[in-house]
Amino acid sequence: MSESTTGGGLGSALREWRTRRRVSQLELAMRAGSTQRHVSFIESGRSMPGRSMIIRLAESLEVPIRERNELLLAAGFAPAYPQTRLDDPQLEPIRTALERILHGHLPYPAVVVNRYGDLVSANAAFHALTAGVAPRLLAPPVSVPRVLLHPQGLAARIVNLDEWAWHIIDSVQVENARNPDEQLQHLVGELIDLAPPRPRESPHHLGFAVPLRLRTEGPDDDRELTLITTLTHFGTAIDVTVAELRLEAFLPADEATSLMLAEALR
Numbered sequence: 001m002s003e004s005t006t007g008g009g010l011g012s013a014l015r016e017w018r019t020r021r022r023v024s025q026l027e028l029a030m031r032a033g034s035t036q037r038h039v040s041f042i043e044s045g046r047s048m049p050g051r052s053m054i055i056r057l058a059e060s061l062e063v064p065i066r067e068r069n070e071l072l073l074a075a076g077f078a079p080a081y082p083q084t085r086l087d088d089p090q091l092e093p094i095r096t097a098l099e100r101i102l103h104g105h106l107p108y109p110a111v112v113v114n115r116y117g118d119l120v121s122a123n124a125a126f127h128a129l130t131a132g133v134a135p136r137l138l139a140p141p142v143s144v145p146r147v148l149l150h151p152q153g154l155a156a157r158i159v160n161l162d163e164w165a166w167h168i169i170d171s172v173q174v175e176n177a178r179n180p181d182e183q184l185q186h187l188v189g190e191l192i193d194l195a196p197p198r199p200r201e202s203p204h205h206l207g208f209a210v211p212l213r214l215r216t217e218g219p220d221d222d223r224e225l226t227l228i229t230t231l232t233h234f235g236t237a238i239d240v241t242v243a244e245l246r247l248e249a250f251l252p253a254d255e256a257t258s259l260m261l262a263e264a265l266r
Helices: 003-020 025-032 036-045 050-062 065-074 091-104 125-127 144-149 159-179 183-195 255-264
Strands: 108-111 119-120 212-215 224-233 245-253
Touching: 003 036, 003 050, 003 065, 025 036, 025 050, 050 065, 091 108, 091 119, 091 224, 091 245, 125 245, 125 255, 144 159, 144 183, 183 255, 224 255, 245 255
Parallel strands: none
Antiparallel strands: 108 119, 108 245, 212 224, 224 245
16 A cells, blocks of 8 residues: 555544544644644545554544544554453453442343443343233344334333434434444434334433333333433443443432332342
8 A cells, every 4th residue: 555545545534533532633733742734644644643543543533442443443553452352351351340330230130231222231120021922023133222222122122212212323423423333324324213203302312311111021111211311331442342332221210210120139
């Protein structure tokens, strides 16, 4: 690959990330400890930055570390961030920590997913919550958004399906807009096909979050769980696999839900 081609590929990619983040050349230069002239030359392909400068620019734009590797490759450098299989012995401390966190959330459902919402691990409460879901939806790879919104998943039990479905879709769209990915875009299309029409109003918000209102199964199926979700990730991860993991916890929004979840695991 010629230097001009390499520089042009890096320059256009850097410009796309800067535009996506709505950061000016001057602001990016100040964040990265460079000059606007240098940033301009990099984007136009007139200057080839060193490896450390590319990393500083990517960090300044909050580029995901998988895509930071791609920027380095575009400039002819080796990737800086490893991508280790989750079952690799090196990640045993990470796996142990995640399992402890999942267990610590009991009796409340919690899952660990990758950047696409595919299930990596779940606690017993989540498995109890998804009892009755079609087996094919629970065959790996398990898409948690698909399980939630599919008619053979939890959709039939979600009281506020129109509201909750678009909450999920909007979240995936925001992530895809911030960090574009073909698989995420495909997931958005699939979820839109599963969702009912978008509601004009959202009367069931708790003021700070969209709740998941879920009917229970069994003889007391007239009862309703009200859950809110939280997302956690490894903010300082330097491994691609670890950086893309997300912990999603389903927490009770009221005391009645807390009691029902506790009863379900007795």
